[in-house]
Amino acid sequence: MKSTRRIWALLAAIGSATLMSGCTAIYPIESFFRSPDHVQGTVVDQDDKPVSGATLRFDEWEHVPVPIPFTSTKRFSRARTVATDSTGMFGLSFKREGLSLETVDKAGFVFEPCVTPKSWSRRNISEQRMLPQAGHFLMYRVSGVETSGVRQVSTPEFTFTTDGTEYYLDLVSGGISSTATELADLAFSVKQVGPTTWLVTIRAVDGGIWASANEKPYAPRGDYISGFSALYGQGYAISYRTQYDFFAKTRGGRHFSRIIADVIKKTKTIQFHYVLNPTSNRFLFVPETVDNRGIHGPPHCKEHYHCDFAYVILGEGTPWWRKQDHNFYPLLPAEEFAVLMKPEGKDQSSRRYVARQLYAPGAVLEELSRSAVWQERWDVATNPATPVDILNRLQSDPEAFVRRQAHETLKRGLSIAEYLRSKDYYRQIDRE
8 A cells, every 4th residue: 555655656756847847748648538629710811812821830738737735737838830721721620728829921921910819728518619719810911012102201290289270181292281172181180178188080081090009011901980089188187199000091092001190298299100002002011111119111109108099909890990998989970870879699888889989979879878778878977078968967867876977077077079069070971
């Protein structure tokens, strides 16, 4: 009996030593007896065409308990590699706890890292493992593409007023004017709507905007909107500088650009940095200009500056503007809000999204303010563009959270609702 215990103790000591040594060749014994899980998917380029011969590098991993008291688990991993076929498809089976995508490589292409999912966990229900988990990845072709028409521009700093005056930018010349002309590509304005709050609005005159901090050598294909507004300094002192990152499709879709709008508080100035392709091609790659983050193109969001846009994770089937934070407000027509008010399937959050939007029609906010769902009424109460009469009524709401929020919004005293009515963006959106 003592001999048996000594043998087991010896085996445990050997196993512990092996685990603690960092050896990644050990494969957990139970993994040999598991049925495999599967991942399959596609790799496409910027035009949704399959990319053949791309190499996908994965990390297959597992956490294994270390047989020593008060010791955390040990993470084992091994590299896995698979290539896409002539249709851009790949497939991979794994038995360990999880699988993570490291990168996708092919000469002449750049991998788009903002994709989802990039990690898969092994499913415990055997029926689920009958169907493979999916992965859809994007690469951009950057070799053999005509770049002679692509150019990089930085405008001089332009002094603006904070009374809502609209200014116009000609992306070809880089000129900014307070007068709209047939060469105007973007319109922007800054309105001080509270003691510490500016409302910045940027819109395309003849085209659309796609706002994100994503770095892409190609402008997006579609899903452009008329423009956006952003609250700058809401609830706190206006910061020294902020940057708005977006793509623009202008002049009826003949020009594409990647733009940084750099707004400076102290001097009340704005400067635009952008890459422009006026050849009807979405390609915006400028190989000879690489900034300090290794990004090809204009000086983008720097770590010590505040950027008002998040990266947009691709492939979720959700409009990109739904993935931005609450300070981003897309200029959408009333018809779009009507669609969001009637969510399909399980996307009940779309009504709450509408309730927070500056450009939601007053009739829609009125309807949501009387919703049986108190969270929707609370969202209306947080909306600084909610008419005062609705906020006054919500101060008597049965739910205490709604009452307090309506009081806070009224106390902040932002004059956004009146300003938006004077700008009449709804009619402008419908015309465009």
